Amino acid sequence: MTPVLDTALDLALSAVLVGGGIFALVGSYGLLRLPRPMQRLHAPTKATTIGVGAALLVSALDLLSQSQISWQELLITLFLLLTAPVSALFLAKTLILRGEADANLPDTGTGKPWATLAPEHSDP
Amino acid sequence: MRRVFPHPYLSLTLVVLWFLLVNQWKLGSLVMAIILATIIPLLTSAWWPDRPRVKRPFALAAYALLVLWDVIVANFQVARIVLFMPRAKIQSAWITVPLDLKSPEAISLLAGTITMTPGTLTADTSACGRALLVHALHAPDPDAVRDDIKARYESRLQRIFE
Numbered sequence: 287m288t289p290v291l292d293t294a295l296d297l298a299l300s301a302v303l304v305g306g307g308i309f310a311l312v313g314s315y316g317l318l319r320l321p322r323p324m325q326r327l328h329a330p331t332k333a334t335t336i337g338v339g340a341a342l343l344v345s346a347l348d349l350l351s352q353s354q355i356s357w358q359e360l361l362i363t364l365f366l367l368l369t370a371p372v373s374a375l376f377l378a379k380t381l382i383l384r385g386e387a388d389a390n391l392p393d394t395g396t397g398k399p400w401a402t403l404a405p406e407h408s409d410p
Numbered sequence: 411m412r413r414v415f416p417h418p419y420l421s422l423t424l425v426v427l428w429f430l431l432v433n434q435w436k437l438g439s440l441v442m443a444i445i446l447a448t449i450i451p452l453l454t455s456a457w458w459p460d461r462p463r464v465k466r467p468f469a470l471a472a473y474a475l476l477v478l479w480d481v482i483v484a485n486f487q488v489a490r491i492v493l494f495m496p497r498a499k500i501q502s503a504w505i506t507v508p509l510d511l512k513s514p515e516a517i518s519l520l521a522g523t524i525t526m527t528p529g530t531l532t533a534d535t536s537a538c539g540r541a542l543l544v545h546a547l548h549a550p551d552p553d554a555v556r557d558d559i560k561a562r563y564e565s566r567l568q569r570i571f572e
Binding site: 309312313315316319320321322324325327328329331332335336356357358360361367368370371372374375378379381382387388391392393394395396397398399400401402404 | 427430431433481482484485488489492493497500502504505506508521522525526529531532533534535536537538539540541543545547
């Protein structure tokens with residue numbers, strides 16, 4: 287690659303990296319700023335995904351520009367998409383069980399209670 | 411075959427994942443991949459008795475792209491709420507989403523999608539698995555959010571799985 291193109295690519299990648307970093311920061315800031323526990327859960331599940339995603343994209347593209355292909359970045363993205371919803375669900379269920387989410391949850395509309403509040407060992 | 415590989419697609423996915431993880435072609439890696447692809451599905455089959463049926467795999471790929479795009483949009487929306495919206499103005503809401511989906515894999519995918527996309531988070535399911543409890547960060551009109559989830563994601567998943 288020509289030096290000019292090289293510099294342009296570096297600048298573009300740096301911009302994506304900084305942008306992703308800002309989103310990660312916003313996610314952490316949301317933890318501080320949002321007042322209620324359930325609201326705080328929203329910030330890290332979303333804003334952080336794009337932060338990590340941007341870092342991984344840059345890492346993969348940078349290696350690609352040196353004609354190396356690295357698949358691990360794709361894997362990390364995949365694992366992140368798999369684990370973030372599960373950990374968020376566990377945190378939400380914990381909040382519901384401890385009564386810190388909300389005293390007035392809406393009705394399920396199915397005649398059965400929400401799974402977390404259902405009596406143990408009841409068959410679905 | 412059925413008893414050794416209760417989930418053939420999971421086994422295949424594990425082989426591919428292992429090769430992506432080690433990032434090189436070696437015979438030793440293939441042996442390790444096959445060992446993992448045999449043991450993991452066997453150990454987890456007690457919690458996953460049925461095989462998922464994906465009727466339209468290409469529609470699943472299109473769905474993944476749609477969700478990826480929505481995740482990016484979601485990040486901007488949540489960032490704006492976190493940074494600029496006054497705390498008192500944030501109207502969080504609980505939403506009950508009744509489910510038409512029946513396949514557990516499709517419901518898990520829907521729950522994950524809801525968590526990753528605009529301002530919503532799956533918090534629980536009903537004990538019978540026929541409804542999802544969703545928390546919205548800022549939803550002045552909760553019914554519209556519910557309709558949006560059903561129209562944008564559930565209907566697509568229904569076409570893919572059922």
